[in-house]
Amino acid sequence: MTRTDLAEQLLALGVTALSDALDRLGIDGQACGIMPVVRTMRFAGPAFTIRMVPVGLSGGVVGDYIDEVEPGAVVVIDNQGIMNQTVWGDILTLVAHTKGVAGTVIDGVCRDSDRCVELDYPVFARGNTMRTGKDRTTADAYGVPVQIAGIRINAGDWLVGDADGVVAIPFDRIAEVVSVAQDIEAAEDRIRQAVLGGMRLDDARRQAGYHALQTRRE
Known part of the structure; x- marks a missing residue:
């Protein structure tokens, strides 16, 4: 089965049925509290994981990793649920949309939400605000295990999002x-x-x- 076929199959089932299946199988994969900017946004794809940390004295940048994300992947950002600084905005939305990235999931907040609505690019987060994360947080590691809403997500695990939220499915348990x-x-x-x-x-x-x-x- 191709990646596209799998994404379509998961989207057809929907997050609630997948959540019920996770419960039956004893898999903790519901990212409760992470919701779409607009209810009609949907995505499915494998995770490209990013772990954010406070910028400290080392400097660093928030979003230059976007050039490495493959089409069809889902950007998954662990910002520890921080609500007073963003890690995703206008330019990242534009680049991700142009590259064919499937969507973005943030344990934290986004900004410039009008752009993702305009482009119909799926962004799922705890909310949105105006305050930038520049000079406050930095992308520390990519392709590492991260925590989103209390669940562990490894690079390559599949995430599915729709109006009811986000679930994560371990890669070796998808079938x-x-x-x-x-x-x-x-x-x-x-x-x-x-x-x-x-x-x-x-x-x-x-x-x-x-x-x-x-x-x-x-």
Whole structure:
């Protein structure tokens, strides 16, 4: 399966079904609190990870790494949830969009949000503000494990985002997560069809095993 095919498959399933699959499999992959600038923004792709640190006395820059990000990848920035300085703005959005980057996920905030709306470039963050991160924070390491909203993300893990938030899927568990998410979606579709056909909701749920769909299984 190509990267494009996998991205389309994950987007078709959606974040909620993938989240339920992660729960059943015992994988901690929900980046709670990281939301799209605009609800219609969606992305799926492998992580290009960046760890930010305070600039200290060493200097450094916030965003020159963007030239190294491949088309279809997702920029994942660990800024420790800091809310009073940005690590993503207008120029980074423009370059990422031009390069065909899939999207950006920030444990922190962005700015120049009008630009990502104008270009329909997916940016997911804790919020946005005007205050620059220049001379306050610096990109310390790339391609390293990072923490986003309390979950560990390794370079190459897959992230999916839509109106309900962001999930991260370990690279070596993707096929398993997709299979379980498809099972969950099929069961919930049977419930919807049964209810539309006149069945009581409690009966439809019982028939489909609804209350155990997300329960972790050994």
